[in-house]
Amino acid sequence: MAKVEIVFFSAEGHTARQAKAVADGARGHADVRVWSLDADGNIPDMLWETLEKADAIIFGSPTHMGGPAWQFKKFADLSSEVWHQRGWQNKLAGGFTTSASTNGDKNETLNYFITFANQHGMLWVSLGQPAANKQENGPDDMNWTGANGGAMAISPANSDPSEAPRSGDLESARAYGARIAQMASRVEAA
Numbered sequence: 529m530a531k532v533e534i535v536f537f538s539a540e541g542h543t544a545r546q547a548k549a550v551a552d553g554a555r556g557h558a559d560v561r562v563w564s565l566d567a568d569g570n571i572p573d574m575l576w577e578t579l580e581k582a583d584a585i586i587f588g589s590p591t592h593m594g595g596p597a598w599q600f601k602k603f604a605d606l607s608s609e610v611w612h613q614r615g616w617q618n619k620l621a622g623g624f625t626t627s628a629s630t631n632g633d634k635n636e637t638l639n640y641f642i643t644f645a646n647q648h649g650m651l652w653v654s655l656g657q658p659a660a661n662k663q664e665n666g667p668d669d670m671n672w673t674g675a676n677g678g679a680m681a682i683s684p685a686n687s688d689p690s691e692a693p694r695s696g697d698l699e700s701a702r703a704y705g706a707r708i709a710q711m712a713s714r715v716e717a718a
């Protein structure tokens with residue numbers, strides 16, 4: 529079975545819920561593990577070795593000040609060691625983010641993930657879901673944010689992680705996890 533590793537940061541738990549949804553979607557199609565960066569942006573040392581054996585790595589962070597949280601950037605900077613060795617070359621990559629505002633510059637975070645994956649020579653998997661952009665659509669619909677580059681979620685500023693991301697964003701995250709895991713299985717089989 530293909531190996532999918534999910535590496536994310538979450539300060540308050542909203543991105544953690546999104547990460548769980550991505551993982552739930554991926555399970556059944558691949559071996560899936562979820563790794564949370566700690567408050568200092570650190571991961572266990574052994575994780576670097578694990579990531580080198582992955583078929584796909586999915587990155588996640590809340591959007592903070594129009595980009596990924598510094599804890600994620602710390603992880604990204606530390607990965608320069610792997611970059612030197614081309615350790616993630618040709619692995620699949622995907623990414624997800626949640627933020628408080630409807631827009632909130634979430635696309636900047638996804639674009640950062642895409643650039644980061646490109647630096648490593650990875651192959652980016654788009655969201656692959658139509659936007660729910662009709663008058664009757666709302667937060668319970670899949671891809672209400674109209675994302676393309678990866679999974680987005682809106683977690684209103686006064687929401688508890690038990691309340692947000694809301695059902696449509698979680699469904700989007702699950703479908704995105706399934707998409708990446710299915711692609712990883714195809715690549716593994718090829």
Ligand SMILES: Cc1cc2nc3c(=O)[nH]c(=O)nc-3n(C[C@H](O)[C@H](O)[C@H](O)COP(=O)(O)O)c2cc1C
Nearest residue numbers: 538539540541542543590592593594627628629632
């Ligand atoms: C330092 C900081 C910066 C933030 N910047 C943004 C932002 O640029 N856009 C936005 O919509 N929300 C912003 N937020 C709100 C968070 O993205 C939002 O609370 C998110 O759900 C947090 O995810 P978490 O619960 O996984 O930590 C910011 C929050 C913090 C603490």
